[in-house]
């Protein structure tokens with residue numbers, strides 16, 4: 001069953017030109033180096049790499065890479081092309097910079113949350129020690145001491161909401 005399926009795919013590939021040859025209006029030969037990576041119905045990816053690198057350079061880069069790694073090479077060229085079109089100055093370096101900035105911001109947020117947690121723990125210890133020293137009052141039910149909040153700072157809704165609303169998706 002599997003070999004039959006593969007043959008069928010091969011036949012349809014030979015009948016239709018790949019996206020690159022379609023765009024360049026040339027005959028797509030059976031040994032077309034671009035055909036495996038730019039199927040006929042995915043014109044957009046080739047349009048992008050053609051615009052940024054030029055078709056000749058795309059072919060040169062693919063030919064320079066061993067066959068097993070060509071798929072990855074094409075993926076990274078498409079990624080680089082998208083980034084370069086979006087940001088003509090920095091390209092994918094701009095994306096890396098943005099992500100590094102985001103990591104720094106999240107590290108700072110994490111540090112301040114850790115500080116807040118230890119402050120809350122210290123405050124809890126302090127309040128508990130006051131509670132213990134006033135033994136006659138220990139029967140009085142103070143809600144703060146019984147709630148999950150006092151023992152687990154992560155249960156604070158304010159902290160959680162603040163953290164997640166500050167993580168923005170990269171645009």
Ligand SMILES: [Zn+2]
Nearest residue numbers: 018021028032
């Ligand atoms: Zn082709």
